[in-house]
Amino acid sequence: MTDCEAPFYRAVGDEVDVFRAAARRGLPVLLKGPTGCGKTRFVEAMAHELGRDLITVAGHEDMTSADLVGRFLLKGGETVWVDGPLTRAVREGAICYLDEVVEARQDTTVVIHPLADHRRELSIDRLGATLTAAQGFQLVISYNPGYQSVLKNIKESTRQRFVAIELDFPPVEIETEIVAHEAGIAVETARALVKLGNAIRSLDGSPLREVASTRLLILAGGLVAEGLTLRTAVQAAIVRALSDDREIVRALGELADAVLPPT
Template sequence: MRYVVTHPRRVRGESVHQTSWEKKLLLSKEREEIQVKVQSQTAARDPETLRKEIEEAFLMPEVEHFVETPEVRETEARMKLWLDAGYPVHLIGPTGCGKTSLAMHVARQFGRPVVWINGDESITTADLIGGYSQIENESVRDKYIHNVFKSKDVMKVEWVDNPLSLACKYGYTLIYNEFSRTKPAANNVFLSVFEEGVLELPTKFGEDRYIRVHPEFRAILTSNSIEYAGIHRPQDALLDRMVGIYTDYYGYETELRIVMEHTGLEEDVARRVVEIVRYLRDRLPDAQKPGTRACIMIGKGLKMLNRSSGIGLDQICIDVIANKTSSKKEMEEKRELVCEAIAAVQEGSGG
């Protein structure tokens, strides 16, 4: 039976008593509100919006404390020129000279999302372009009639993109760090991307096999100029398709500014650190030369140094450059070299 309101009733706050009709009305209103909420949420999460959200949250790199001096700007300008002309740029330089930071900084300036890969021995073409991922495996065992056994396995698979295919499809900037650590065969897929502007997905069939490279796709590759174990010589055909920019260690003033920016050290202390590292760099063999990263590490070590700890500048420098030492004898030689560097720098500064 329907309850009929015969006189107006005003309820302040939550009503204590509700008729069944009021309850129904309230429920349907709640349901409506939930429906609207769900609709607006699902509308906001269509694949395109979701991709944009991901791009904003994860694919815009932050380069902290980046220092620009005339020499940094000059390299940046050359990189931008070639990237704007549609060529991939290959940064070649010794360990810790600033290749990755420069790549990130330049990539960021294009205002496009950035994806990156770190090359290594185990990278395969699938790590670059993606592949099928198994998402559902369903088994049905039908024994409806006792002597008939029906079995069905259903496997649903979905294609998952990796950095190269993402960059080609959506026009992202790709940073491929240390690409010469990857076996050359895995990098073959780049040949048609750079030459014909087409990415071929070898495991796909028909039209899906080819992706036309987005006009805003850009690629910055880095590699080490020093021949280490685990480095493969990239195929000439690939090197021929990109522009090479050799980046050596930065000059004294740039390195000084980088150290001050990263460590907050006073200028005279930062100068000493940079001079010591440059002295060691001039005398150690190629594969053991300390880069700008070593300057920053020594600077940060000095910042933490507590006079009462009894640890000296020499020990801080030794700890930072000791990693690539293979024997006690070599360590002693390095210790001597560090003492020599500290003395030379002190002498030079009149201290």
């Protein structure tokens, strides 16, 4: 791993200690939490602390096992084998982070099972080979249990191979610190954004599929740092980003006007 500044991550509970212990044992980790709560940043920070390379794969419904393991490709008139990201991590002893893994087909995720138990092996059927994971390899997967449907959930045979860490939106003071640091804005402005974020998250009977994440608050803060007014930034990065429905957008705008400090 190249020598660079550590990714900023503010611990909320015991997640850092649990991850360190799992890493020492080479145990796979399952991160659960809502979209934009800091799961990816957490993995980046832990990879940096442990001195491990990090290979990230975004899960999607068209993902196949070949996308993870590798495939034969035609190069210069010859057919050559090209490792997929999971295979590279296994060979190099890196952390492989499968983000939103349940978006992939379940028959695809089965390929990780031998890596997520005592065998620590990856079978590459097309090569007729089985790789033993190099020292330092660790498998990390994430998903949002409040977003995926019943038809897109982690199978029990997969879930019970992992140490689980549950992340959520941070408490007000910690989230304020995060937003101020990441967006480069004053603490008072960050606190106003966090207050709005919590107001949206607390709406009764909310029609929103996703609430205002820490990520969205940072995006709004970034626009403020570029000279936009707080309300303009909130409209662009939060209100309009959360819904296309005009009535919902109007209601969110009214909520923002009620929660944000007067201009």
